[in-house]
Amino acid sequence: MTSDSSKPRTIKTIKINVDKCNGCRACEVICSAFHAQPRYSSTNPARARVRVIREPLASIYVPVYAGEYTAAECAGRDKYTIDGKEYAECAFCRASCPSRGFFKEPDSDLPLKCDMCESDPSLKEPLCVQWCLTDALTFEERQVEETPAPAPEEVDAGLEALANKHGWDKVRDALGRLAKEE
Amino acid sequence: MRYAETGFNLEVDLTRGSIERVPTDPRLTELHLGGLGTNARMFWDRVPPEVEPFSPDNLLVFGTGLLVGTPAPGCNRTVVSCISPQTRFFAFSMMGGFWGPELKLAGYDKLVVRGRSPELVYLWINDGKVEIRDASRLRGLGSLETAELIRQELNEPHAQVASIGLAGENRVFFASIEQGRSSASRLGVGAVMGDKNLKAVAVKGSQDINIARPAEFLQMCNEALQFIKVREKNPIPGVMPILAGLGSPQEMAIHDEKWHTENFAWGNARHRRKDFWTDEVKEAWTGTMETMRTRLLSCYNCPMKCGAAISVDTRMCSYMMKCFSKLTYTMAAFADLNFGLRIAQKATEHGVDAFSAPQTMAFALELLEAGILTEKDMPGLPASNEGKFYWLLDRIVRREGIGDILANGTYWAAKEIGKGAEEYAHNNIKKTEQLPLKLGMLNPIYFLMYCTGEKANITQIEGNFPQAPFNTREEREAFVANWEQVPDERFKQWFLEWETRGEKSIPQYPSVDATCEIVHWQEKMHYIDDATGMCAGLSSFPLKPPFHIHILPKLISCGAGLDLDEARLNHVTRRNRTLVRANNIRRGLTREDEKPPEDHWRKRFPELEKKLLDEYYKFKGWNLDGIPTHATLHELDLDYVAEDFLRRGILPRETASPPLPGSSKGGAA
Known part of the structure; x- marks a missing residue:
């Protein structure tokens, strides 16, 4: 572990302006084409890592990107009502999860996740952004400083809390075990 | 493997309640591409002219274009065909929206509906699983209400639904099929759907659509998007x-x-x-x-x-x-x-x-x-x-x-x-x-388009050539400077010389020959779009579109794995156009039907009009009654049409001898 805390990190953000979305689903089309093997050899929005949640008559269009895979569904679920229209449970969630069919390969059920069109050489912008001529999707890249390592006294305080709860013996054993695994 | 198309049609007989997934012949794709082309072929093969619009034997075909669902921007059109209750001719009413791509993604190029259900039903197409479901509780409901209730019943918020309202159920001759974002409105396709007791078709798909030459195809799509960006910033x-x-x-x-x-x-x-x-x-x-x-x-x-x-x-x-x-x-x-x-x-x-x-x-x-x-x-x-x-x-x-x-x-x-x-x-x-237009001076280009447009809707034949001359030579020169969409340089010249008044103005200018070419070019672009499912709005309708005759052969080839150049695409397109006409000729279309509303223009020129129609018919390879000649039919591999015309006495037998090489007139390309 190094104490050098100045290492910059790149944060890639797709900014989604739902007011500008015209509902065309070009993002889904090009996403699935890009991730086809070989590249662009097929298209199928069911394989896309972005889906436009849409309720045309209520004028709701929300592009949602596939996020992390979760092995278990949430203990609690959410359900939105917007402008009097009730949406399906977890409609706006980005997880690939056992409770619904979204963000899974249709034939294998393997989870899908947006990778910002990672490729070599890298693209200047993810393709969904390039294909969104209405600018509902825009791309922003920024450098941030790596979160500095916590001060030593914070670590001390954390360990002390653990010791108070479990006793020093158990904490020592656990530390030894973890250090070995590392 | 089939590219761009799925290679299957979904055939549903509502009388018997049967559902079949039928493989299609790849040769038909080479001959007719898809959409309107293969629809016209299907009607020729399966719907004889005796079939009444409200007969169980009338087909209702939802045919997606060949490139529908591929990444090519704007390729989302479905051509809905049946025999129209209003015109009693072969109808092709089109819709964009989202329904066509979804049908393709479910694994079908066309939905072919025949027969008549004893009860009001709707179809639910979910990839390989297809059901005919009871729609009695939807009777009398609006088209959009129906779509919403079906999505709720199926618990499929993203299913695409094409449906009819009360007008379709009651067989109003101008009833439409609505699908939310778009509709197939013209010529009473909704009435035929209602006659079949089919309230709606819901569809959801998750199959792949394959591209034959992916890298080239995608590059063309990207170039089109770039073109659109620039073009939208530069209105004409x-x-x-x-x-x-x-x-x-x-x-x-x-x-x-x-x-x-x-x-x-x-x-x-x-x-x-x-x-x-x-x-x-x-x-x-x-x-x-x-x-x-x-x-x-x-x-x-x-x-x-x-x-x-x-x-x-x-x-x-x-x-x-x-x-x-x-x-x-x-x-x-x-x-x-x-x-x-x-x-x-x-x-x-x-x-x-x-x-x-x-x-x-x-x-x-x-x-x-x-x-x-x-x-x-x-x-x-x-x-x-x-x-x-x-x-x-x-x-x-x-x-x-x-x-x-x-x-x-x-x-x-x-x-x-x-x-x-x-x-x-x-x-x-x-x-x-028709569109409510009443004008002064006869326009020869529009005269021919109104007369001969098989769809009888001006917006489906006009397009790439400006509707009227520009005022000054400078404006015209500026317009033709980057007019890459024209088939050849002559079109620029015709437009350059076209004046608002004087010798080189309507009705005498453009000349009859030039008028034939201008009309043919505009119509041709629509027929290409109607076969590929490309929206006219990016191709055959506006001035200076991203997709045109110098780009489309390659786009279709890369997408569908065909080997088309301009000449071959022109040939296929002429075949499709002639086959649409053949369907209607067989149903009784005559020269007498091909005229604009009498009061469309105040100033009419009967002699010029006769000459225009005579020359255009000849240009198209039709006889003076507007019937495709033996030579034309033979050249287009439509000998089976010629035989049928002979049998019915539509074409006279004496000219039935095989044509000499090069004898077909057809200036049309």
Whole structure:
């Protein structure tokens, strides 16, 4: 572990302006084409890592990107009502999860996740952004400083809390075990 | 592997309740591409001319274009075909939106419906699983209500639904099929769907659509998107604002309606209002649009925003519209835009064509004014002008009282009413209502397009050549400078020399020969689009589109794995166009049917008109009756059509000898 805390990190953000979305689903089309093997050899929005949640008559269009895979569904679920229209449970969630069919390969059920069109050489912008001529999707890249390592006294305080709860013996054993695994 | 297409059709017989997934012959793709081309072939093979529109033997075919669902921007069109109750010819009514790509993704190029269900049903196509389901509780409901209830019943919020309203159920001759963002409105395809007792088709798919040469294809798509970006920033100067950019006329986005409101006719296609577009009107209508329009919308995989969601009072009471349907109700009723957008919501739910319905209602009120219809024919007709239109719409879609007659459109209604009513059904071609346009001087290009357009809808044949000459030589030179879409340099020359008045102006200019070429080019581009499913708005309709004859052969080839160059694509397109005509010739289409409404132009030139039609027929490889000749049919691998024409006595036997090489006239390419 190094104490050098100045290492910059790149944060890639797709900014989604739902007011500008015209509902065309070009993002889904090009996403699935890009991730086809070989590249662009097929298209199928069911394989896309972005889906436009849409309720045309209520004028709701929300592009949602596939996020992390979760092995278990949430203990609690959410359900939105917007402008009097009730949406399906977890409609706006980005997880690939056992409770619904979204963000899974249709034939294998393997989870899908947006990778910002990672490729070599890298693209200047993810393709969904390039294909969104209405600018509902825009791309922003920024450098941030790596979160500095916590001060030593914070670590001390954390360990002390653990010791108070479990006793020093158990904490020592656990530390030894973890250090070995590392 | 099949590319761009799935290689399967879904065949549903509603009489027997049978459902089959049928592989298609790849040779047909080479001969006809898809969409309209393969639809026309299917009707030739399977629907003989004796078949009545409301017969179980009439097919209702939802044919997606060859490139539909691929990443090519704007390829989302479905060609709905049947024998039309209104024209009694082969109909091809088209819709964009999202339904066609979804059918493709479910694994089918076409849905072919035959027979007639004993009960009202809907179809649910979920990839390989297809069900015919009870729709009795949907009877009488609006098209959009129906779609919403089906999505709820299936718990499939993203299923795409094409449905009919009351008008389709009651077989109104101008009933549409609605699918939310778009509709197949012309020629009564909704009536045939209703006759089959089919309320709706819901579809959801998750299969791959394959691309033959992916890298090249994608590069072409990217170039088209770049072109669109630049083109949208550079509207064409000197053209009315709604036609200066790409897409269908931009009437949802642009408020300036001077051109339509002052040049098109109000009422029953009667009255020009030359100083209508005042500041006051502009302000009021802009306010209406900005209050009621909730969002500009696209079809599947298209950056254009030709459509809009329109909200009447609440967001949940919304519908989608585009283009000139914005004004047709308003202008038919001499009302304001607020009325037009409100009644269009009801009309969309009922599912009627926005050209024919308002004109039929205005026609009825003219008959009332003329005393041909009386108040006895219309018991309960409200006193207010706007009330009358709501009342008539309701009677028509229910086929109640006078509505039962009016539901057949102005041509058939006038015949049934008699007493001189025919004079009032004055705006038809091939028995179907046209855009309400009444002009002064005959335009030779438009004359031929009106006469010979097989679809009998001007917007489906006009397009890439400017509608009118530009005022100055400088403007024309600027226009042709980067006009890469023309087939060859002659078209630029014709446009350069085209003047607003004098020797080189309509009707004598462009020359007959040039007119044939200009009409042929514009029509050809539509036939290519109708086979590929490319939206006309990015190709055959606007000036200087991203897709054109020098690009499309390669795009189709890379997408579908065909080997097309311009010559071969021209050949396939001519084949499709000729086959559409052959279907109609066999159903009785004659030269006599090919004429614009008598009052379309005030100044007519019978000799010139005869010459135009003679020469155009020859140019197309048709005889002077407009029937494709033996030589033409042979050249296009349509010998089976020639044989049928011989058997029926449509073509005379004496010319049946095989053509000499090079004997086919056909200047058409």
